[in-house]
Amino acid sequence: MTETSTDIIIAGGGMVGAALACALAEQGFTITLLERREPGLQWPPDSYDIRVSAISRASQNIFHNLQAWPRMVQQRVTPYEQMRVWESSAMVTLPWAPEIHFHAADIGEPDLGHIIENRVIQGALWEQMQSLKNINIHCPASISGLELDEESPRVVLNDGTRLRASLIVAADGARSSLRDLAGISTGGWAYDQTAVVCTVRAEKGNQSTCWQRFMPAGPLALLPMDDELFSIVWSTTPQQAEELLQTPPGHFNAALTQASEARLGKLSLIGERGAFPLRLQHARQYIKPGLALVGDAAHVIHPLAGQGVNLGLLDMAELTDVLVRARSKDHPLGSPHTLRRYERARKGENIAMQGAMDLFKRIFSNDMAPLHLARDLGMGLTEHIPPLKNLLIRNAMGTLGDAPSLARTSPQSAKH
Ligand SMILES: Cc1cc2nc3c(=O)[nH]c(=O)nc-3n(C[C@H](O)[C@H](O)[C@H](O)COP(=O)(O)OP(=O)(O)OC[C@H]3O[C@@H](n4cnc5c(N)ncnc54)[C@H](O)[C@@H]3O)c2cc1C
Structure with a gap:
């Protein structure tokens, strides 16, 4: 049986890994x-990935500092300058509309972020990985065992290969098998919502704007792509999601246009539809001797x-800082002393964001009259208090607080 050694083993080559x-x-x-599986790195130029991500300024900086950003731009990235958030219907007539309008110009930025297809992000990062000599890619790889200790943790592959490292990182997604093999449990719950995703053409063009309408069954997000296209993330009850998946395109288009209050004119489906059941999940620990979880x-x-x-990208950027620092001090990469710095830096922040999203989801999915009124008032007030609005948008852009090196502005500012 062969055993090979490397500094760090990363399980999972998704966007974060x-x-x-x-x-x-x-x-x-x-x-x-x-x-585990070969990513599709080639696709017809006129096709669109139904999975997209709204990428913050902090994540853009990370991609830039990793030299992957120009590769993404070469494929397709769509900046958005504005964001409009509104409620399904106002409870009472207020002096203002229950709506928030963010504009990049208000905070002196050229845009608020970018919408990028997941396959474009992953493809650019894989190309970058393939150009780096010190990365050895095993794909497809199947992991059957994990042996943890702080000096020399190991993974065992299905074909019997044993790989040893100073640290193993689990970047293998929500159903992480490394997390399970390490005996780390998770907390959380399934939401009673499924996200229906697809690409549509909009009669009125994309207007460089992200749109989000909150409805009792869940939010509808329209994320701009190309000139006339939007990527749709429509979170709703599992029953309605099933109907939206099965209904003929003409009916789907009518339902979607109505749900968006026709703010972008008629919306017409192009290509397939997909669905993702939604959940909140959090690992009880991010680290064990010889192991760290990210994303x-x-x-x-x-x-x-x-x-x-x-x-997830802030996790990987923070872990990079922590490991570079540990190496400079001759500390073992997999020791709890080293890894605790990473867990301390990221766990609280991730839980806070998870909690905030959970609260939003609950507040906006509840049609009780007092809550509805409070929402309408809250949105109107936020719209009319510029410092509060700017704080919210800077937070979403990831430009508040103490960011890890890779997430800071320019390639020159990254710590080496
Ligand atoms: C509908 C929807 C919309 C979203 N929109 C946004 C958005 O706009 N912005 C945003 O920031 N986030 C968004 N997200 C969240 C985002 O998609 C995830 O957070 C992100 O994909 C997580 O990346 P990851 O690399 O950690 O995990 P994954 O993307 O799950 O990647 C894990 C990788 O590990 C591989 N793998 C799995 N098991 C193993 C194994 N045992 N061994 C080896 N490899 C393995 C998988 O094949 C995969 O390549 C959205 C999510 C959903 C469901």
């Missing part, structure tokens, strides 16, 4: 990346504010 591999390899670590392996949140992968 692939970004982490690039970041650590750029810092001179040797990396073994294990990915959805550690936390899964409601997509209503498009923060899931943005949080």
